Amino acid sequence: MELFINFTLLALLAVTALGVLHVTNLFAAVMLAGIYSFLSAGLFTVMDAVDVAFTEAAVGAGISTVLMLATLALVGSKVTTPEFRIESISVKGRSRRPLLPIVVVVFTGGILAYGTLDMPGYGDPDNPVHQHVAPHYLEESGHEIGIPNVVTSVLASYRGYDTMGETTVVFTAAVGVMILLSALRRRDSYGEEAWGDEVIDDMDVGFKDAFGETMDPGLAGPEREGPEGGGG
Amino acid sequence: MSDQVILRVAVKIIVPMILLYALYVQFHGDFGPGGGFQAGVIFAAGIILYGLVFGLRRAQKVFPTWVARLMAASGVLLYAGVGIASLLLGGRYLDYSVLAHDPHHGQHYGILLVELGVMITVCGVMITIFYFFAARGRETL
């Protein structure tokens, strides 16, 4: 039974990935990527990784999809066709373009598949990965730390330093997004604030953002007219 | 979206349950699947759902931007602070055994505080990122 579930989930994953490759509407592609995340969360559960499945479902299918949809709202969800040409400008290497990625991908896939012929069997308890450290964690965690969830005890105590680094990475991502997307203030033609509501204004980070522009409302450079001219 | 009656009523009922479930996942991460990351993301998802249905302005009244930013930083501070506290109490950095009267309880306290720090940071970061994406370039809400 588990074999059948494994087989079906993997086949559906492959179909979904090909779907993301093929569709031109970005909204459909984002939805298919969300489906891909959910299917992989199911696959993680079948492979006994319940914590990972939980995190993948919450993060991959939840937050990631929301952020992509927010980006599409700002950017637009149509993809121009591959045959798009700008009138008087030719893009170099167009005739070679369809062939080289396929060659690279097939070559890399072939080498990786050749490498898997030497890999240990799937689910074999004598794999090298199950020696050394993992039995120590499983045996010692019960009486050294005393909590039933071994993944939490390894994450928070045995490998606590890595988790601190990871938390710092998450914080750095927030700082990066704050710098790149400091709130955009705009003025209408009378020079008054277009937004009068203070709860949005407090997103001014207060220093030069990553492209060297200050958020001084008095500046009205060409970048400021972009969104309102394009209309999203 | 607050002219859709079904969405409004359903979200009003569901959001408190989502927030409570996030706290459950956080504190039962020792006994079943769960922990700081999942709890932080689920809590943020509750607030994001509220913001999607009722508007960004109302979500920011409930959960202001400065609170989210503060949470993002203070979680990391709590985590590093547990390590410093271990140093001050005589052990190595992030050695939880010295935090209480015996190593077993010390490990429990250490893991509890550390997972709390992770949840606070992840929740603050996800809400901050959502607010900044949602408020970019909008003339009206």
Place this chain on the structure above:
Amino acid sequence: MRILGLYNYWIFIFLMMVGFYILISRRNLVKKILGLNIFQTSVFIFYISLGKITGGTAPILVEGESEVVYSNPLPHVLILTAIVVGVSTTAVALSLVVRIKEAYGTIEGAEINAMDNRMPPP
């Protein structure tokens, strides 16, 4: 049984290569980020599959029994970290895409290249 294990690994390689192909051949920036996500998730699946033991169960200690076989918890911990780092990278990449759209008016790589080649050097 060996063929089954090989089938598993080959599907993971296929998924990785589909993600890789989307990343290098599609010129729309958001499509590239989606390809990167697919690549990352397939690597996670590959990694977790290394830790599975046939007949094992989730690595949550069952009270009192000593004959239970648990799956290896170490790949789970590493992939937990990797998932969260992956979403952080995706968030920063998407905010870069938003800024590129505002600066160039488009998110197609070919058009951005053409505009760069047309513009006089600063």
